[in-house]
Each structure stands twice: as structure tokens, then as C-alpha cells.
Amino acid sequence: MFVDIHCHLDAVKNASEKIALAEKENVSLIVSNSVDIKSMEKNISLSKRFPIVKVALGIHPSEALSMNEKEIEKAFSFMEKNLKKAIAVGETGLDFKHAVTEKRRELQRELFKRHISLALEFNKPVIVHSRNARKECINILSEMNAEKVLLHWFLGSKKLLFEAIENDWLYSIGPSVFENPAVQKFALLSPLKNMALETDSPVLFNGKPAEPQWIPRIAKKIAKLKKTPLKKVETVTTNNAFRLLGLQQKG
Numbered sequence: 001m002f003v004d005i006h007c008h009l010d011a012v013k014n015a016s017e018k019i020a021l022a023e024k025e026n027v028s029l030i031v032s033n034s035v036d037i038k039s040m041e042k043n044i045s046l047s048k049r050f051p052i053v054k055v056a057l058g059i060h061p062s063e064a065l066s067m068n069e070k071e072i073e074k075a076f077s078f079m080e081k082n083l084k085k086a087i088a089v090g091e092t093g094l095d096f097k098h099a100v101t102e103k104r105r106e107l108q109r110e111l112f113k114r115h116i117s118l119a120l121e122f123n124k125p126v127i128v129h130s131r132n133a134r135k136e137c138i139n140i141l142s143e144m145n146a147e148k149v150l151l152h153w154f155l156g157s158k159k160l161l162f163e164a165i166e167n168d169w170l171y172s173i174g175p176s177v178f179e180n181p182a183v184q185k186f187a188l189l190s191p192l193k194n195m196a197l198e199t200d201s202p203v204l205f206n207g208k209p210a211e212p213q214w215i216p217r218i219a220k221k222i223a224k225l226k227k228t229p230l231k232k233v234e235t236v237t238t239n240n241a242f243r244l245l246g247l248q249q250k251g
């Protein structure tokens with residue numbers, strides 16, 4: 001069985017249909033990440049309807065840029081109230097592609113640290129977005145002694161990859177592995193021991209929204225690149241995800 005460790009089911013059209021299709025493809029756990037209050041509410045209600053859906057609560061670093069102080073505080077108190085029911089804190093992190101000015105970057109840093117503090121307080125993993133800010137994300141996580149970490153859509157240098165492995169964090173690989181040579185190279189270099197699989201659904205690939213049912217295809221591609229059996233990719237990435245999320249596997 002497979003796990004989609006990072007997607008956004010609240011934003012997926014016909015989510016119930018897509019969840020059923022994923023189950024047919026042997027995807028037995030989907031972690032739906034949130035970006036703001038509305039998406040947190042939607043994800044919680046999806047998780048109540050579908051047992052294979054687990055929720056991560058957080059404010060996306062790009063989303064935060066268009067929120068005012070009151071909205072941000074409201075989102076944090078919502079998180080505090082509901083984190084017990086969630087499986088992780090996310091999606092949080094830094095996005096220096098969207099935050100260009102120092103003021104905006106400082107806001108993202110401050111919110112990222114608050115997310116990490118919450119994750120530590122509630123003993124939950126933190127799911128991290130690190131576009132154009134990989135090194136800084138890793139530095140903040142290390143400084144705060146975050147232990148349970150997923151670096152989502154990670155494409156780091158050898159040095160950063162080594163740091164992630166040293167800390168026993170996970171990194172996830174998504175559909176970009178189908179075509180992006182840099183991601184393929186990363187998949188080849190990075191050990192399975194710390195790898196998880198994601199789709200980031202419904203992000204667009206070649207004009208098509210990603211779906212959780214793509215996970216086995218992503219695993220197949222990684223198996224081919226690494227010249228290793230598909231079953232191994234499946235077992236190791238699934239075990240990694242369950243371990244990070246503190247879940248027991250059935251059967």
C-alpha cells in the first residue's frame with residue numbers, strides 16, 4: 001500500500017471520487033494539507049467522511065501574505081483548538097519566490113516559527129514548504145530542535161540533503177519526477193530511508209491537475225531510476241510515512 005503524504009484535497013474537484021480512485025490504486029492514506037481557515041475546516045470535514053484522509057493544519061506561507069493580523073490570529077486559535085484531531089502541522093514554511101521584500105520574509109519567518117512551536121507543543125510532525133528558501137528553512141528547523149519533519153517537494157543540494165538525513169527528517173518526491181531532470185537526479189541520489197511520496201494535488205502538471213491515485217506511478221518511476229524493485233519503494237516510503245505520522249499499520 002501507498003501513502004500520499006502531501007496534497008490539498010480541499011482544493012480538489014470531486015474529492016470523494018478522487019479518494020475512491022486512489023483507494024483502488026492501493027493508496028491507503030492521504031494527508032490533506034491546509035492553507036488557511038477555510039481549507040482547515042474543509043479538510044477536517046473530509047477527514048470525518050473518509051477514514052483514509054488525515055489532516056494537517058496550517059497557514060501556507062504564500063497565503064499568509066494576503067492575510068491581515070486579525071485573520072492570522074484567528075487561524076492560529078483555530079489550529080490550537082483543533083490540532084489534537086490533526087495528524088500534523090502544515091503547510092508551513094517559507095516561500096521567498098512570493099515574499100520578495102524583507103518585511104514579507106520576516107512575517108513568514110515569524111509564522112513558520114510559531115507553527116514549529118505548536119508542532120512541538122502538540123508533538124506533531126511539521127510539513128514544510130521551502131521554495132527558494134531551503135537552507136533557511138532547514139536552519140530554523142534545526143535551531144528549534146524540530147525532530148519530526150517532512151520537507152515537502154524537496155530538491156536540495158547534497159549538503160542540505162545530508163543535513164536532512166542527519167536529522168532523520170523525511171523529504172517527499174512528487175509528480176515532477178516524471179519529467180524534471182533535476183528531480184530525477186535528486187531521486188536517484190537521495191536514499192529511500194528518508195523518502196516519502198506526494199502528489200501535491202491538485203497542482204497542475206502539463207495542464208492536468210495531480211491526483212492522489214498517481215502515487216503508484218511516482219513510486220514506479222523512482223524504482224526505475226534507482227534500479228530497485230517497486231515493492232521496496234512502496235514498503236520503505238509507506239513505513240517512513242507511518243513512522244513520521246506516528247501511525248500503526250494494519251495487518
Ligand SMILES: [Zn+2]
Nearest residue numbers: 007033091200
Ligand atoms: Zn502543498
